[in-house]
Amino acid sequence: MSLTGGSLDQAQARKHALNCHRMKSALFGVLCEIKEKSALNIQGVQQDDPPDPHTMRLDNMLLAEGVAGPDKGGASAAAALAAAEGTPDDGSLEHADYREKLAQIRQIYHVELDKCEQTCSEFTSHVTNLLREQSRTRPITPNEIHQMVAIIHRKFSAIEMQLKQSTCEAVMILRSRFLDARRKRRNFSKQAVEILNEYFYSHLANPYPTEEVKEELAKRCSITVAQVANWFGNKRIRYKKNITKFQEEANSYTMKTAVDAASVSSLSSQSDSPVTPNSEGYPAISYTPD
């Protein structure tokens, strides 16, 4: 304070004198001209850069996924998902979940985008005002201000692009989660496993059900033929890998079928049992009671 206090008025007066100097505008003109030509000038600023194909791709994808553009609640994406899946039965619940998560992504995207745009315009006007203010005391051309604004916009559009990219990634992850059938794996019902095991162990010598049998088993278990085939494929290999581990299970099922066969009584409600007796000559697992 002691340094400036006394001379503040003096400095202000000098500044004012400078601003009002008759040569000021001429001097500024020359300085600006030199600046435009010199290295101080902002280099490499192309005003009309062509639309970036990467950005366009991101925009198109966000539009297609229902994240950008009019709010459809991800309906189109969910529809596409349903079409890709081809399973209209259990789809509604899954799609509701999908839509909900997509809506979350959409909301975050728009909030962040708005924030970005607002910050950009605030920062731009701040810098513009600052430069205009400074242009009174140092040579700054309107073109320079314009270029500075362009630079700011470019920086912010880079941030926007990153936002778009991460949003796209999030959507893709979400999509893959819902499209990947493995992620929707549900264990078969106890009854279904029972039916399949029953067939497997009673045909242990040749556990290769025919197409007809697979269809029958699929119907009884309320699963698809492919699932039956998968189950038998897995079962065969896992059984073979560790027979001792399955010994107990095998015993329980062979016993069960033996009991069932022995008492073909009225209590058996399975009139359409596909469990055909094992006619092959393969050695079945031996029953070893404890």
Next chain:
DNA sequence: CTAGATGATTCTGC
């Protein structure tokens, strides 16, 4: 939370 179980997928050989 973790290990084991389990349904699905992918690759390979026949």
Next chain:
DNA sequence: GCAGAATCATCTAG
């Protein structure tokens, strides 16, 4: 094209 084998991703019991 099918079966076996390996692997993945999820489910589930403890």
